Amino acid sequence: IMTAPAAKPFTVLVEGNIGSGKTTFLEHFQQFEDITLLTEPVEEWRNLNGWNLLDLMYKDPAKWAMTFQAYVSLTMLEMHRRTTKTPVKLMERSIFSARYCFVEHMKRSGTLHPAQYSVLNEWFDFIDNEVPVDADLIVYLKTTPSIVYERIKKRARSEEQCVPLSYIVELHKLHEDWLINRTHAECPAPVLVIDADLDLSQITEEYKKSEHQILRKAVNVVMQ
Numbered sequence: 001i002m003t004a005p006a007a008k009p010f011t012v013l014v015e016g017n018i019g020s021g022k023t024t025f026l027e028h029f030q031q032f033e034d035i036t037l038l039t040e041p042v043e044e045w046r047n048l049n050g051w052n053l054l055d056l057m058y059k060d061p062a063k064w065a066m067t068f069q070a071y072v073s074l075t076m077l078e079m080h081r082r083t084t085k086t087p088v089k090l091m092e093r094s095i096f097s098a099r100y101c102f103v104e105h106m107k108r109s110g111t112l113h114p115a116q117y118s119v120l121n122e123w124f125d126f127i128d129n130e131v132p133v134d135a136d137l138i139v140y141l142k143t144t145p146s147i148v149y150e151r152i153k154k155r156a157r158s159e160e161q162c163v164p165l166s167y168i169v170e171l172h173k174l175h176e177d178w179l180i181n182r183t184h185a186e187c188p189a190p191v192l193v194i195d196a197d198l199d200l201s202q203i204t205e206e207y208k209k210s211e212h213q214i215l216r217k218a219v220n221v222v223m224q
C-alpha cells in the first residue's frame with residue numbers, strides 16, 4: 001500500500017442523479033487498497049436520534065426540507081474534512097451537489113422559503129471562503145431521467161417511492177448545468193463523464209476509463 005505522507009489525498013467527488021449507480025461505482029473501487037471510499041451517510045439521515053429526516057423530508061418537504069438539507073450539508077462537510085491515510089479519497093456526492101443541485105431545486109420549486117434558502121446560502125458562502133474543501137476530480141455518472149426513474153422504482157427504497165419523474169428531470173437538468181454547462185465557476189475541478197445509462201453487464205468497461213485517471217493521480221500524490 002502506498003501511504004500518502006502529509007500531502008492532501010487526491011479527492012474524487014462521485015456525482016449523479018438519484019439511481020445513477022454511485023454506490024455501484026464506489027463498490028468497484030473497493031478492490032484498490034490505495035483508495036478510501038466515503039459513501040453518502042444516508043443511514044445518518046435516516047436516523048438522527050431516532051428521527052428519519054429523509055422520510056420526514058419526502059413526506060412533508062415544505063416543513064422538513066430546511067432541516068434535512070441543513071443536516072445533509074453538515075454530514076457532507078464532515079466527510080470533506082475527514083483525513084485519510086491513503087493517497088486517494090473517493091466521496092459519494094459533496095457540499096457542491098448539496099448546494100447546486102438539491103438545495104437549488106428546493107428553492108426553485110418553492111419547497112424552501114427564500115429566507116430558508118438565504119440562510120443555507122450564507123452557510124455555503126462561509127464554507128466556500130473559510131473551510132478548505134478539496135475537489136481534484138469530479139466523476140459525473142451521467143444518466144437519462146427515465147432510466148434512473150425505473151431503477152428507483154425497482155430498488156424500492158421506501159422513502160423514495162413517491163418521488164415523481166418530474167423531480168428526477170429537474171435534478172438531471174441541475175446536474176447538467178453544473179457539470180456539463182459549467183454554470184458554477186466556484187467548483188473548478190475537471191469533470192470525467194461516465195455513461196451511467198449502461199446496465200451492470202457493460203458498465204465495468206466504462207469504470208475502467210476512470211480507474212486509469214484516478215490511480216495515475218494516486219501515484220502523483222505519493223511521489224510529491
Ligand SMILES: Cc1cc2cn([C@H]3C[C@H](O)[C@@H](CO)O3)c(=O)nc2[nH]1
Pocket residue numbers: 018040042054072076093094095097098099102160
Ligand atoms: C448532498 C445531498 C445528497 C442528497 C440526497 N438526497 C436524497 C436523494 C435520495 O433519495 C437520498 C439518497 O441520496 O437522499 C437529498 O434529498 N438531498 C441531498 N443532498
